[in-house]
Each structure stands twice: as structure tokens, then as C-alpha cells.
Amino acid sequence: GYFGDFGGQFVPELLMPPLLELEEAMERILPSPEFQDELADILANFVGRPTALTFCPNLSAKLGLNLWLKREDLAHGGAHKINNTIGQALLAKKLGKTRLLAETGAGQHGVATALAAARLGLECTIYMGATDVERQSLNVRRMKLFGAEVVSVESGTKTLKDAINAALRAWIADQKTTHYSFGTAAGPHPFPLLVRELQAVISREARAQFLAQAGRLPDCVVACVGGGSNAIGAFHEFVPDAGVKLVGVEAGGSGAPGDWHSAPLSKEGTPGVLHGMHTQLIQTPEGQILPSHSIAPGLDYPGVGPEHAAYQASGRATYVCVNDDVALDAFLELSRHEGIMPALESSHALGWVLKNAQALPPGSHVMVCLSGRGDKDLDIVNDYLSRKA
Numbered sequence: 001g002y003f004g005d006f007g008g009q010f011v012p013e014l015l016m017p018p019l020l021e022l023e024e025a026m027e028r029i030l031p032s033p034e035f036q037d038e039l040a041d042i043l044a045n046f047v048g049r050p051t052a053l054t055f056c057p058n059l060s061a062k063l064g065l066n067l068w069l070k071r072e073d074l075a076h077g078g079a080h081k082i083n084n085t086i087g088q089a090l091l092a093k094k095l096g097k098t099r100l101l102a103e104t105g106a107g108q109h110g111v112a113t114a115l116a117a118a119r120l121g122l123e124c125t126i127y128m129g130a131t132d133v134e135r136q137s138l139n140v141r142r143m144k145l146f147g148a149e150v151v152s153v154e155s156g157t158k159t160l161k162d163a164i165n166a167a168l169r170a171w172i173a174d175q176k177t178t179h180y181s182f183g184t185a186a187g188p189h190p191f192p193l194l195v196r197e198l199q200a201v202i203s204r205e206a207r208a209q210f211l212a213q214a215g216r217l218p219d220c221v222v223a224c225v226g227g228g229s230n231a232i233g234a235f236h237e238f239v240p241d242a243g244v245k246l247v248g249v250e251a252g253g254s255g256a257p258g259d260w261h262s263a264p265l266s267k268e269g270t271p272g273v274l275h276g277m278h279t280q281l282i283q284t285p286e287g288q289i290l291p292s293h294s295i296a297p298g299l300d301y302p303g304v305g306p307e308h309a310a311y312q313a314s315g316r317a318t319y320v321c322v323n324d325d326v327a328l329d330a331f332l333e334l335s336r337h338e339g340i341m342p343a344l345e346s347s348h349a350l351g352w353v354l355k356n357a358q359a360l361p362p363g364s365h366v367m368v369c370l371s372g373r374g375d376k377d378l379d380i381v382n383d384y385l386s387r388k389a
């Protein structure tokens, strides 16, 4: 369960039985033709795959690049999250589980888990920090309308990292009937591997679409990195293609000195253990996890998936970060020039491309993973516009 020095299963002994059961299920059930056929049918006819690979003629002309977008914003639920939640829900059902539980901070993973449970006839309990329940009330309403129970977590800073701790504890207490559907390619082994396998559909489709539509491979694949699930999925099938640069874009927050960020890889992160994994973290020298911040709720996390930490260490991928304003400007650029409204999370990836277009060879073919749609972010964007006016 390691990616170089990173990964592992740093959990209480009590959590080992369900993790071992999940690992065995992953090896036995996931690759089976029966599971793969059933998953392919759901991805086609419920999720709406394959998602488009969209060329951007106006921004390409403006930037002197060939800008392509992998449209995970068009997947059911409005983001890439469903690739993971529907796969884990199907696996849980094959294991005879009757309930899913999950963590969420921004609410996107909670919604994607709740709708997958509804579709597959499973009960669903979502753990969410009390602070997040307050500020993401629309997603709380969506989860409840899909039939999920939302448990408000009052411990710690009452945000995502506390929701994960509460969900892991709940799983220990109820492991026989319940599957924990982890929200990103992080957590204790086998979650980083399982989520990567389920999100790899993004690059599996994109690689074939690029060859068909552009007649070649991309020069560069760019994706935002919070926990890292859309990025690991966008990278995975391109990893063997040495000519394809992989760029992960983290959230730099406001950028003001002393302000919090969510960029353990591209800023001063250090190795440590959190949520069952050894990875790069934003922490004090004594190992106290520091608060994180980003204008994009889905990127707000002080850690990162271990496979990304390993790709940074090996040099296979490069990790950079952009601040809130660069992401907001990218949101406006794509909306105004291409008629597509990107999630603020995805806007970080696009923002890096817009900011660094001159540094890329002219005519480069760049694929940005558009991990989600931006309707959820209208209030934040309008607030930015009124401040800027």
C-alpha cells in the first residue's frame, strides 16, 4: 500500500478488518468482467460517460496554445466525484453492505455519495463539520433530498479533517453492514489505490479522445489538486507517456503573508501522518496539523493523496500553486470566452495555464481537467466582482 515512501495504513488495529476486507474485494471483484460490465453500463447510462473532450478555439487563439478541456463538469452531479462514489457504492453492494458512510467538507463528495446510494438502494450517512454544515447549506439540502442522513461533527475545527476522523471512528463501530466511501485518492491503503482505479476512467477516455480529435497526445495535462482525486484520474493513463508533462495545481489561498493555504506539495509541506496515510502535510514542526484555506471549498485540505507526493518526489509530475484571484479571473475568462462556467477548484488548473501560456512552447496542446461546474460558486464570484468594481 505504498507509493514510494508515501501511503500505508496508519490506523487503529480495530480498523484493519474492514480495510483488509476492502483490499480483498478490490483484488477479487473490481477486475472481474461482471463488475466491470455493470460499472460500464452505469457510467454510460446513469453518469453520462464518456464526457466530452472540448477544444477552446477562442482562448486558444488568444493564448497561442491549443487548449482542450476534459469535461467532468458534464458528468451526472456536476463533477468527477461520481466516478468514485458510484464505483465504491457498487463494490459495497457486491460485498453485501447495506449502508454507505462518508465524510465531506465542501459537500461535493457528500452529495455524490448520497446520490449513488439512492441509485443503488443503500442507506447513507454523511459526516460533515458543523462549520461546513453552516456554510454549505445548499449541499446539505441536496444530501437530505437524496435520502441521506447528515451528521454534524462538533469536534476540532468542525471542518473536513474532523469529519474524516468522525467517519473513520463510525466505520469501526459499524463495519459489518457499512462501507466507508472515502472522498478522494487519500486515506489509509487501499483507498488511494481504489479511488485512483475508479477515477482513471478520466484519462482512459481522454487519451483515446485526444488521439482521435487531435491526432496526437497532449504536451501537458493540468489538473487541480485538493485531496487529488481528479488529478490522479487525469494523470494515470498518461504516466507511461514520457512526452506528456503532468502538472498538479494546488490552492495558494489569498497569497497574503501569513494567510492559510492548501498547498502542501508546492509550499512548505513536510512528511507526516494524517487520516491513515503518510504523506506531505501542512503542519508545525511538532506535527500539529495547521488550518488550511482556499476560496475553492473542494481544495481546502491540509494534506494530499500519497501517490501525488510520490510523483513529486520522483519528478514524474510537477506541483505548482495559484492564488484565489488567479482562479477567479480564470473562472471569468472561460465563462466569457467559451461559454463554460468552471468550478472554482477547476479554475485553479485553468488559471495556471492562462498565467503561464507565454512560458509554454507556442502551439502546445494542453489538456485541463475541468473537474466540476461552477454554478455552485456564483455567490463567491459575484462577491469578488463587486469588490473589484
Ligand SMILES: C[C@@H](c1c[nH]c2ccccc12)[C@H](N)C(=O)O
Residues within 6 Å of the ligand: 103, 104, 105, 106, 107, 108, 109, 110, 160, 164, 182, 183, 184, 186, 226, 227, 228, 297, 298, 299, 300, 301
Ligand atoms: C475534495 C472533497 C473531499 C472529500 N473528502 C476529502 C478528503 C480529503 C481531501 C478532499 C476531500 C471535498 N473537499 C468535499 O468535501 O466534498
